[in-house]
Amino acid sequence: MSISVGKFLTNHKTEPKSVSKFPLELKLLTQADLSSILELDRACFGGLWTLESYQRELDSANSVLLGLHSPLLPVKLVAMGCFWSILEEAHITILAVHPRYQRQGLGQAMLYSLLKTAWERGSERATLEVRVSNQAAISLYQKFGFKTAGRRRRYYKDNNEDALILWLEKMQSPKFQQILVQLHALVCDRLNNFCWSLVNI
Numbered sequence: 001m002s003i004s005v006g007k008f009l010t011n012h013k014t015e016p017k018s019v020s021k022f023p024l025e026l027k028l029l030t031q032a033d034l035s036s037i038l039e040l041d042r043a044c045f046g047g048l049w050t051l052e053s054y055q056r057e058l059d060s061a062n063s064v065l066l067g068l069h070s071p072l073l074p075v076k077l078v079a080m081g082c083f084w085s086i087l088e089e090a091h092i093t094i095l096a097v098h099p100r101y102q103r104q105g106l107g108q109a110m111l112y113s114l115l116k117t118a119w120e121r122g123s124e125r126a127t128l129e130v131r132v133s134n135q136a137a138i139s140l141y142q143k144f145g146f147k148t149a150g151r152r153r154r155y156y157k158d159n160n161e162d163a164l165i166l167w168l169e170k171m172q173s174p175k176f177q178q179i180l181v182q183l184h185a186l187v188c189d190r191l192n193n194f195c196w197s198l199v200n201i
Protein backbone atom coordinates (compact mmCIF):
# COMPACT_ATOMS: atom_id res chain seq x y z
CA MET A 1 0.00 0.00 0.00
CA SER A 2 1.40 3.37 -0.92
CA ILE A 3 0.46 6.46 1.09
CA SER A 4 0.91 9.97 -0.24
CA VAL A 5 3.09 12.56 1.45
CA GLY A 6 0.05 14.84 1.77
CA LYS A 7 -1.77 12.26 3.89
CA PHE A 8 1.29 11.90 6.06
CA LEU A 9 1.61 15.63 6.66
CA THR A 10 -2.04 16.01 7.62
CA ASN A 11 -1.30 13.50 10.38
CA HIS A 12 1.54 15.71 11.62
CA LYS A 13 -0.29 18.99 12.13
CA THR A 14 2.15 20.34 14.68
CA GLU A 15 5.27 19.45 12.73
CA PRO A 16 7.15 21.77 10.36
CA LYS A 17 5.59 21.56 6.88
CA SER A 18 8.83 22.33 5.05
CA VAL A 19 10.46 18.98 5.91
CA SER A 20 9.72 16.21 3.48
CA LYS A 21 11.41 13.40 5.47
CA PHE A 22 11.50 12.87 9.18
CA PRO A 23 14.75 11.23 10.32
CA LEU A 24 14.10 8.27 12.58
CA GLU A 25 16.80 7.10 14.95
CA LEU A 26 17.01 3.90 16.95
CA LYS A 27 18.58 4.29 20.38
CA LEU A 28 19.29 2.27 23.46
CA LEU A 29 17.23 4.04 26.10
CA THR A 30 18.94 5.33 29.22
CA GLN A 31 18.18 7.11 32.47
CA ALA A 32 18.03 10.39 30.53
CA ASP A 33 14.98 9.08 28.61
CA LEU A 34 12.91 8.15 31.68
CA SER A 35 10.41 11.01 31.42
CA SER A 36 9.86 10.35 27.69
CA ILE A 37 9.43 6.64 28.40
CA LEU A 38 6.77 7.36 31.03
CA GLU A 39 5.04 9.80 28.68
CA LEU A 40 4.84 7.15 25.97
CA ASP A 41 3.72 4.48 28.44
CA ARG A 42 0.87 6.77 29.59
CA ALA A 43 -0.15 7.61 26.01
CA CYS A 44 -0.20 3.95 24.92
CA PHE A 45 -1.19 1.97 28.01
CA GLY A 46 -2.59 4.59 30.40
CA GLY A 47 0.28 3.94 32.84
CA LEU A 48 1.25 0.26 32.66
CA TRP A 49 4.63 0.45 34.37
CA THR A 50 5.81 2.87 37.05
CA LEU A 51 8.96 4.97 36.99
CA GLU A 52 10.52 2.41 39.38
CA SER A 53 9.68 -0.46 37.02
CA TYR A 54 11.36 1.27 34.08
CA GLN A 55 14.27 2.21 36.31
CA ARG A 56 14.70 -1.50 37.17
CA GLU A 57 14.69 -2.38 33.45
CA LEU A 58 17.29 0.27 32.72
CA ASP A 59 19.47 -1.03 35.57
CA SER A 60 19.15 -4.70 34.62
CA ALA A 61 21.88 -6.32 32.54
CA ASN A 62 19.27 -8.79 31.17
CA SER A 63 16.91 -6.12 29.94
CA VAL A 64 17.16 -4.29 26.61
CA LEU A 65 15.06 -1.14 26.21
CA LEU A 66 15.07 0.43 22.73
CA GLY A 67 13.39 3.56 21.43
CA LEU A 68 12.72 5.33 18.14
CA HIS A 69 12.89 9.08 18.07
CA SER A 70 12.96 11.86 15.54
CA PRO A 71 14.75 15.08 16.55
CA LEU A 72 12.30 17.14 14.46
CA LEU A 73 9.16 16.09 16.30
CA PRO A 74 7.60 17.54 19.47
CA VAL A 75 7.08 13.99 20.80
CA LYS A 76 10.45 12.87 22.19
CA LEU A 77 9.88 9.14 21.80
CA VAL A 78 7.63 7.83 19.02
CA ALA A 79 8.05 4.13 19.81
CA MET A 80 9.70 1.84 22.31
CA GLY A 81 10.23 -1.84 22.94
CA CYS A 82 11.75 -3.94 25.66
CA PHE A 83 12.86 -7.55 26.00
CA TRP A 84 14.44 -9.66 28.69
CA SER A 85 17.30 -11.77 27.49
CA ILE A 86 17.21 -14.95 29.58
CA LEU A 87 19.50 -17.79 28.49
CA GLU A 88 18.55 -18.39 24.84
CA GLU A 89 15.18 -16.67 25.12
CA ALA A 90 14.11 -13.13 24.37
CA HIS A 91 10.95 -12.32 26.30
CA ILE A 92 9.33 -9.24 24.76
CA THR A 93 7.68 -7.24 27.53
CA ILE A 94 6.84 -3.90 25.91
CA LEU A 95 6.02 -2.76 22.39
CA ALA A 96 4.41 0.63 21.96
CA VAL A 97 3.95 3.28 19.28
CA HIS A 98 2.68 6.75 20.16
CA PRO A 99 -1.04 6.87 19.14
CA ARG A 100 -0.37 9.89 16.90
CA TYR A 101 2.07 7.85 14.79
CA GLN A 102 0.43 4.43 14.66
CA ARG A 103 -0.22 2.63 11.37
CA GLN A 104 2.83 4.16 9.67
CA GLY A 105 5.18 1.19 10.06
CA LEU A 106 6.80 2.20 13.35
CA GLY A 107 5.46 -0.85 15.20
CA GLN A 108 7.07 -3.22 12.72
CA ALA A 109 10.27 -1.14 12.74
CA MET A 110 10.39 -1.46 16.53
CA LEU A 111 9.63 -5.20 16.49
CA TYR A 112 12.27 -5.73 13.81
CA SER A 113 14.82 -3.84 15.95
CA LEU A 114 13.99 -5.94 19.02
CA LEU A 115 14.33 -9.20 17.09
CA LYS A 116 17.53 -8.11 15.34
CA THR A 117 19.07 -7.13 18.69
CA ALA A 118 17.94 -10.41 20.28
CA TRP A 119 19.38 -12.33 17.33
CA GLU A 120 22.71 -10.48 17.68
CA ARG A 121 22.74 -11.46 21.37
CA GLY A 122 22.33 -15.13 20.39
CA SER A 123 18.65 -15.65 21.25
CA GLU A 124 17.25 -18.90 19.84
CA ARG A 125 13.61 -17.93 20.32
CA ALA A 126 11.38 -15.04 21.25
CA THR A 127 8.17 -15.09 23.23
CA LEU A 128 5.54 -12.71 24.59
CA GLU A 129 2.04 -12.47 26.01
CA VAL A 130 -0.67 -10.44 24.30
CA ARG A 131 -4.30 -9.70 25.18
CA VAL A 132 -6.67 -11.90 23.15
CA SER A 133 -8.55 -8.71 22.15
CA ASN A 134 -5.44 -6.89 20.87
CA GLN A 135 -5.95 -7.71 17.20
CA ALA A 136 -3.53 -5.02 15.99
CA ALA A 137 -0.63 -6.47 17.99
CA ILE A 138 -1.56 -10.11 17.25
CA SER A 139 -1.65 -9.34 13.54
CA LEU A 140 1.76 -7.63 13.74
CA TYR A 141 3.33 -10.58 15.58
CA GLN A 142 1.81 -13.07 13.11
CA LYS A 143 3.16 -11.03 10.22
CA PHE A 144 6.62 -11.53 11.76
CA GLY A 145 6.17 -15.30 12.07
CA PHE A 146 5.07 -15.64 15.71
CA LYS A 147 2.84 -18.68 16.37
CA THR A 148 0.32 -19.16 19.18
CA ALA A 149 1.57 -21.74 21.69
CA GLY A 150 -1.07 -21.43 24.40
CA ARG A 151 -3.30 -19.25 26.46
CA ARG A 152 -2.98 -17.92 30.02
CA ARG A 153 -6.44 -17.68 31.54
CA ARG A 154 -7.30 -14.35 33.25
CA TYR A 155 -3.69 -13.20 32.90
CA TYR A 156 -4.55 -9.46 32.91
CA LYS A 157 -5.75 -8.45 36.35
CA ASP A 158 -7.48 -5.18 35.29
CA ASN A 159 -10.26 -7.00 33.37
CA ASN A 160 -9.43 -10.72 33.81
CA GLU A 161 -8.67 -10.98 30.10
CA ASP A 162 -6.81 -14.02 28.78
CA ALA A 163 -3.35 -13.73 27.23
CA LEU A 164 -2.19 -15.56 24.15
CA ILE A 165 1.36 -16.89 24.46
CA LEU A 166 3.24 -16.43 21.19
CA TRP A 167 6.59 -17.89 20.17
CA LEU A 168 9.02 -17.33 17.36
CA GLU A 169 11.45 -20.25 17.03
CA LYS A 170 14.78 -21.08 15.36
CA MET A 171 16.13 -17.55 15.38
CA GLN A 172 19.72 -18.69 14.91
CA SER A 173 18.96 -20.71 11.76
CA PRO A 174 20.24 -19.50 8.35
CA LYS A 175 16.58 -19.21 7.27
CA PHE A 176 15.87 -16.68 10.01
CA GLN A 177 18.87 -14.63 8.88
CA GLN A 178 17.22 -14.41 5.44
CA ILE A 179 13.91 -13.53 7.06
CA LEU A 180 15.59 -10.65 8.89
CA VAL A 181 16.87 -9.30 5.56
CA GLN A 182 13.35 -9.50 4.10
CA LEU A 183 11.84 -7.87 7.19
CA HIS A 184 14.37 -5.05 6.95
CA ALA A 185 13.27 -4.32 3.37
CA LEU A 186 9.61 -4.45 4.41
CA VAL A 187 10.23 -2.07 7.32
CA CYS A 188 12.17 0.42 5.19
CA ASP A 189 9.56 0.39 2.42
CA ARG A 190 6.68 1.11 4.77
CA LEU A 191 8.50 3.88 6.60
CA ASN A 192 9.52 5.49 3.32
CA ASN A 193 5.88 5.55 2.26
CA PHE A 194 5.15 7.63 5.34
CA CYS A 195 8.13 9.95 4.86
CA TRP A 196 10.27 8.60 7.66
CA SER A 197 13.92 8.34 6.74
CA LEU A 198 15.79 5.68 8.64
CA VAL A 199 19.10 6.75 10.06
CA ASN A 200 20.45 3.66 11.77
CA ILE A 201 18.10 0.68 11.60
Ligand SMILES: CC(C)(COP(=O)(O)OP(=O)(O)OC[C@H]1O[C@@H](n2cnc3c(N)ncnc32)[C@H](O)[C@@H]1OP(=O)(O)O)[C@@H](O)C(=O)NCCC(=O)NCCS
Pocket: 044, 045, 094, 095, 096, 097, 098, 101, 102, 103, 104, 105, 106, 107, 108, 109, 129, 130, 131, 134, 135, 136, 137, 139, 140, 141, 143
Ligand atom coordinates in the same frame (compact mmCIF):
# COMPACT_ATOMS: atom_id res chain seq x y z
C1 LIG B 1 0.43 -2.77 18.27
C2 LIG B 1 1.19 -1.51 17.82
C3 LIG B 1 2.59 -1.54 18.44
C4 LIG B 1 1.30 -1.53 16.27
O1 LIG B 1 2.08 -0.41 15.89
P1 LIG B 1 1.84 0.38 14.52
O2 LIG B 1 2.96 1.29 14.32
O3 LIG B 1 0.47 0.96 14.50
O4 LIG B 1 1.86 -0.82 13.46
P2 LIG B 1 2.46 -0.79 11.98
O5 LIG B 1 1.98 0.41 11.24
O6 LIG B 1 3.91 -1.04 12.04
O7 LIG B 1 1.70 -2.06 11.35
C5 LIG B 1 2.35 -3.30 11.16
C6 LIG B 1 1.34 -4.42 11.18
O8 LIG B 1 0.66 -4.46 12.44
C7 LIG B 1 -0.70 -4.87 12.25
N1 LIG B 1 -1.59 -3.79 12.65
C8 LIG B 1 -1.21 -2.59 13.17
N2 LIG B 1 -2.30 -1.87 13.50
C9 LIG B 1 -3.37 -2.62 13.18
C10 LIG B 1 -4.77 -2.43 13.31
N3 LIG B 1 -5.30 -1.31 13.81
N4 LIG B 1 -5.60 -3.44 12.93
C11 LIG B 1 -5.10 -4.59 12.42
N5 LIG B 1 -3.76 -4.82 12.26
C12 LIG B 1 -2.92 -3.86 12.65
C13 LIG B 1 -0.83 -5.19 10.78
O9 LIG B 1 -0.45 -6.55 10.61
C14 LIG B 1 0.23 -4.29 10.17
O10 LIG B 1 0.68 -4.73 8.93
P3 LIG B 1 -0.11 -4.25 7.57
O11 LIG B 1 -0.21 -2.77 7.65
O12 LIG B 1 0.76 -4.76 6.47
O13 LIG B 1 -1.48 -4.89 7.66
C15 LIG B 1 0.41 -0.21 18.21
O14 LIG B 1 -0.91 -0.34 17.80
C16 LIG B 1 0.43 0.10 19.70
O15 LIG B 1 1.37 0.71 20.21
N6 LIG B 1 -0.64 -0.28 20.41
C17 LIG B 1 -0.76 0.04 21.84
C18 LIG B 1 0.20 -0.75 22.68
C19 LIG B 1 0.09 -2.25 22.45
O16 LIG B 1 -1.02 -2.80 22.40
N7 LIG B 1 1.25 -2.93 22.35
C20 LIG B 1 1.33 -4.36 22.17
C21 LIG B 1 1.35 -5.00 23.50
S1 LIG B 1 1.63 -6.75 23.32
